[in-house]
Amino acid sequence: MRKSAIAALLLVILGNIGVWALWNRPVAERSWGGAISGVGYTPFHPDKSPSKGDKASAEDIEKDMLALEGSVKGVRIYSTTDGSEQVAPVARKYGLPVTAGAWIAGKPEIDEPEINGLIKLARDNSNVRRVLVGNEAILRADVTVPQAIDYIKRVKKKVNVPVSTAEPWHVWLSHPELVEAVDFLAVHLLPYWEGVPADQSVDYAMVRYNELKTKYPNKHILISEIGWPAEGPWRRGAEASQVNQAKFIRTFLNVAAQNKLDYFIMEAFDQPWKREIEGTAGTSWGLWDAWRKPKFPMIGEVTELRNWPLLCGISIAVGFLPLVFFLWRRGGDLKFGGQIFYGGMIQAVASVLVFSVSVASAAGLATTTEIAWGILLFCQLVLLAVMLIDGLELTEVVWQDRFRRKFNPCSAAPAPNAPKVSIHVPCYNEPPHMVIQTLDALARLDYPNYEVLLLDNNTKDPAVWRPVEEYCKQLGPKFRFFHLDNWPGFKAGALNFGLAQTAPDAQHIAVIDSDYQVHPDWLKATIPHFDRPEVGFVQSPQDYREWGHDLFQRMINWEYAGFFHIGMIQRNERNAIIQHGTMTIIRKSALEEVGRWGEWCITEDADLGLRLFEHKYEAVYMPESYGKGLVPDSFSAYKTQRFRWAYGAVQILKHHWRDLLPGGPRLTAGQKYHFITGWLPWFADAAHMIFGIAGIIWSIGLLAFPKYFEFPPNVFMIPTLSVFAFKVGASLWLYEARVKCGFWDKVGAAIAGMALTHTVGRAMWLGMFTSGRPFVRTPKCENQPALMQAFLMAREEIALLLGLWGAALAIVMVFGHENRDAFMWSGLLVVQSLPYLSAFVTALINAFPNIKFGKPRPEPTEVAGAGAAD
Numbered sequence: 001m002r003k004s005a006i007a008a009l010l011l012v013i014l015g016n017i018g019v020w021a022l023w024n025r026p027v028a029e030r031s032w033g034g035a036i037s038g039v040g041y042t043p044f045h046p047d048k049s050p051s052k053g054d055k056a057s058a059e060d061i062e063k064d065m066l067a068l069e070g071s072v073k074g075v076r077i078y079s080t081t082d083g084s085e086q087v088a089p090v091a092r093k094y095g096l097p098v099t100a101g102a103w104i105a106g107k108p109e110i111d112e113p114e115i116n117g118l119i120k121l122a123r124d125n126s127n128v129r130r131v132l133v134g135n136e137a138i139l140r141a142d143v144t145v146p147q148a149i150d151y152i153k154r155v156k157k158k159v160n161v162p163v164s165t166a167e168p169w170h171v172w173l174s175h176p177e178l179v180e181a182v183d184f185l186a187v188h189l190l191p192y193w194e195g196v197p198a199d200q201s202v203d204y205a206m207v208r209y210n211e212l213k214t215k216y217p218n219k220h221i222l223i224s225e226i227g228w229p230a231e232g233p234w235r236r237g238a239e240a241s242q243v244n245q246a247k248f249i250r251t252f253l254n255v256a257a258q259n260k261l262d263y264f265i266m267e268a269f270d271q272p273w274k275r276e277i278e279g280t281a282g283t284s285w286g287l288w289d290a291w292r293k294p295k296f297p298m299i300g301e302v303t304e305l306r307n308w309p310l311l312c313g314i315s316i317a318v319g320f321l322p323l324v325f326f327l328w329r330r331g332g333d334l335k336f337g338g339q340i341f342y343g344g345m346i347q348a349v350a351s352v353l354v355f356s357v358s359v360a361s362a363a364g365l366a367t368t369t370e371i372a373w374g375i376l377l378f379c380q381l382v383l384l385a386v387m388l389i390d391g392l393e394l395t396e397v398v399w400q401d402r403f404r405r406k407f408n409p410c411s412a413a414p415a416p417n418a419p420k421v422s423i424h425v426p427c428y429n430e431p432p433h434m435v436i437q438t439l440d441a442l443a444r445l446d447y448p449n450y451e452v453l454l455l456d457n458n459t460k461d462p463a464v465w466r467p468v469e470e471y472c473k474q475l476g477p478k479f480r481f482f483h484l485d486n487w488p489g490f491k492a493g494a495l496n497f498g499l500a501q502t503a504p505d506a507q508h509i510a511v512i513d514s515d516y517q518v519h520p521d522w523l524k525a526t527i528p529h530f531d532r533p534e535v536g537f538v539q540s541p542q543d544y545r546e547w548g549h550d551l552f553q554r555m556i557n558w559e560y561a562g563f564f565h566i567g568m569i570q571r572n573e574r575n576a577i578i579q580h581g582t583m584t585i586i587r588k589s590a591l592e593e594v595g596r597w598g599e600w601c602i603t604e605d606a607d608l609g610l611r612l613f614e615h616k617y618e619a620v621y622m623p624e625s626y627g628k629g630l631v632p633d634s635f636s637a638y639k640t641q642r643f644r645w646a647y648g649a650v651q652i653l654k655h656h657w658r659d660l661l662p663g664g665p666r667l668t669a670g671q672k673y674h675f676i677t678g679w680l681p682w683f684a685d686a687a688h689m690i691f692g693i694a695g696i697i698w699s700i701g702l703l704a705f706p707k708y709f710e711f712p713p714n715v716f717m718i719p720t721l722s723v724f725a726f727k728v729g730a731s732l733w734l735y736e737a738r739v740k741c742g743f744w745d746k747v748g749a750a751i752a753g754m755a756l757t758h759t760v761g762r763a764m765w766l767g768m769f770t771s772g773r774p775f776v777r778t779p780k781c782e783n784q785p786a787l788m789q790a791f792l793m794a795r796e797e798i799a800l801l802l803g804l805w806g807a808a809l810a811i812v813m814v815f816g817h818e819n820r821d822a823f824m825w826s827g828l829l830v831v832q833s834l835p836y837l838s839a840f841v842t843a844l845i846n847a848f849p850n851i852k853f854g855k856p857r858p859e860p861t862e863v864a865g866a867g868a869a870d
Contacts, residue, residue, distance in 0.1 A: 005331035008339035020312040026301030032253040038074035040267035046290045049273035056083030076264045079103040080117030088125035097129045104134035106142035122159040134165040149181040166224045169208040186224035195236025198244035202251045227266035232281025234820030246296040279710040319350030338399025345391045389677045394730045409525035421450040422506035424498040427514035432467040447523035456483045457494035489599030513582040515629040522626040529620045536590040536617025540583040545628035552846040555748035572621035574670025579609025603648025614666040635846040636793045639759040646760045650767025689761035699807035711821040755842040757835035790847035797839035804833035
């Protein structure tokens with residue numbers, strides 16, 4: 001590795017350490033050095049859940065009491081039938097008093113065993129000092145206040161310890177009759193659930209405590225639950241975090257000691273099983289985690305992740321080999337800024353993945369939870385992979401030091417005995433005047449030895465093809481016309497027919513679409529590249545004309561330009577360009593060697609290019625423009641064309657997958673990389689369609705079944721939004737570097753590209769599960785669509801757009817007042833809707849061709865040399 005690469009490696013690693021350290025910088029909080037008065041205790045370890053019928057074991061309780069010994073002075077339990085009844089005798093061995101509770105649900109089959117168990121527990125264990133008949137049963141409306149009072153009176157007759165029930169502060173304030181029935185008030189003070197910011201929460205709890213104390217001065221008050229979660233959604237101003245939990249607990253313990261409060265911290269140990277009933281926040285109230293390790297120190301500084309140095313080290317280890325491989329392979333061709341930029345991206349992706357996995361590993365062990373997190377992690381992995389692919393292209397474009405495979409056009413006059421070229425022009429049902437213009441341009445070629453075969457394929461109306469036939473006769477013997485009726489194989493079939501009719505002495509086959517007007521220098525500038533026998537085909541970019549007057553056509557012209565002046569140039573560096581049919585010239589012997597055009601595939605051009613690479617031929621890509629065609633006239637035609645390209649890409653991958661696998665000998669690593677990663681964003685479009693539908697369904701679940709649905713963690717939502725922002729920024733940066741258009745043309749190209757997301761996604765899904773879709777031509781010279789037609793062209797996209805917007809609005813209206821995660825989720829839904837909005841906007845622009853937006857650059861009048869990459 002070069003010194004610059006080593007320096008980049010060290011800087012990236014140091015930067016990663018700095019980011020982890022900055023994010024986890026220690027926070028100084030008030031320390032606590034004493035024992036805790038009491039903790040709520042549920043005796044379930046991570047592998048058990050009462051909702052599944054599990055019961056706590058005496059062995060597990062013994063381990064827990066040992067963990068609590070010396071740190072707490074008492075415990076509170078919530079049930080007498082789930083194994084918790086074993087807590088009191090075990091706690092007695094450790095000198096711990098117990099406040100026992102019966103779980104009241106308003107169902108006799110549950111309540112009666114609980115009450116009987118509570119009475120027995122209090123009678124049989126001297127360390128049971130108080131009992132609680134129910135836990136928030138009135139709040140949940142499981143029982144009425146009179147029912148609760150009856151239960152309390154019944155228990156009071158049977159035990160010799162104080163009796164109460166546990167409810168939030170406002171229940172006690174609202175029901176003085178309940179206060180009269182109990183021996184003391186057991187109040188829950190949980191500011192997090194009320195949306196109080198962490199730095200105000202202890203003061204808020206004391207206000208509520210004093211309010212009760214003032215109203216009921218003759219009743220002892222036990223704070224039976226008070227605490228803060230380390231994880232969970234925002235509740236208005238309340239943020240669940242490790243630092244906030246430590247801040248709340250340590251501050252409260254000092255206040256409690258100062259005011260001699262009677263309390264139980266909620267709770268001893270994290271309980272992953274509570275995710276099913278309380279969401280993420282319900283799992284993380286423990287002072288110890290689910291594996292019985294302290295979550296934060298009571299003395300000294302606090303960090304959000306105590307183990308961040310370990311996670312940072314793991315992220316460095318995960319990113320190290322890819323980082324070294326990148327710097328070793330590409331460091332010599334990139335400027336130092338590019339090495340730092342992409343090296344930083346690799347390390348950032350490694351850190352995000354490590355952090356995500358660490359969060360997932362602490363999320364709980366329920367099967368549904370594991371499945372959900374597994375899917376989220378996989379989706380995040382795909383998103384980050386797409387970002388790395390886009391980032392590498394951006395890096396190579398912006399910071400590439402030199403081109404390794406740059407081909408310049410030949411400017412010398414061709415010799416009289418120059419190799420003969422047979423130019424094939426396939427067409428189907430094309431406007432005669434357009435095809436005649438194409439033939440006129442071919443007649444002006446500055447090349448001594450060529451023929452033109454016009455292949456009219458299955459056009460039914462003689463009025464369409466006969467004028468072209470007559471015009472070919474007028475142009476002389478160089479031009480031959482063939483009309484094919486009921487000919488199989490689509491465009492490939494017509495081209496194979498043309499190959500059979502080609503002049504025997506022709507050495508090269510050139511193909512152009514029937515709307516292309518070529519520059520006279522096309523063959524003169526490109527044919528000399530075939531002097532090298534390893535060259536199988538020479539490709540020039542697709543380019544377009546007559547788009548400057550129409551905003552829709554202007555947008556899609558610049559969208560096309562991005563591929564031909566960015567992607568193709570970078571693919572050419574690894575001899576991995578896509579052959580795209582028009583403006584291509586193929587060595588005739590190579591075409592015959594690889595088996596002619598593939599009639600099985602609707603993208604026969606890309607398939608042929610890949611087969612030529614598999615036979616060890618090279619390609620030459622010249623970014624100079626030597627021909628201009630017509631862009632589609634309608635959004636519908638634009639979508640049809642891209643659908644065919646995407647569907648054909650899946651066909652090719654299914655057909656050539658063995659050669660694209662690692663170890664396949666027929667393709668180089670660079671070719672495999674580009675043919676896989678070049679189409680991976682289209683698979684991301686397929687995933688986007690599923691994500692959009694899933695987002696709507698998930699939102700319905702959040703609204704209708706909040707007990708079973710919760711907002712995805714920010715650890716997934718934030719990277720998803722960041723990847724989208726990166727893709728937009730990278731696209732504009734790439735266009736600025738390579739495509740010579742104005743800012744608003746860049747924006748228009750981005751909108752046009754996004755507008756195809758749904759179309760591409762549908763094509764990819766259909767391509768994965770079907771085969772044999774027919775070849776559909778892209779219409780040219782169509783009439784402009786009416787407004788209603790614009791809605792019809794984007795009807796599926798509009799339906800999804802309205803679904804996502806409706807879901808986002810409903811989520812904000814229902815949850816936005818108390819949960820900031822609702823805005824994050826709604827923002828994600830809106831971002832998911834942008835491709836569908838783009839489709840609608842593009843369709844409307846197509847319907848109103850006179851719309852003007854931005855200041856367009858004038859359409860180039862010269863063909864040769866336009867768009868050259870220097």
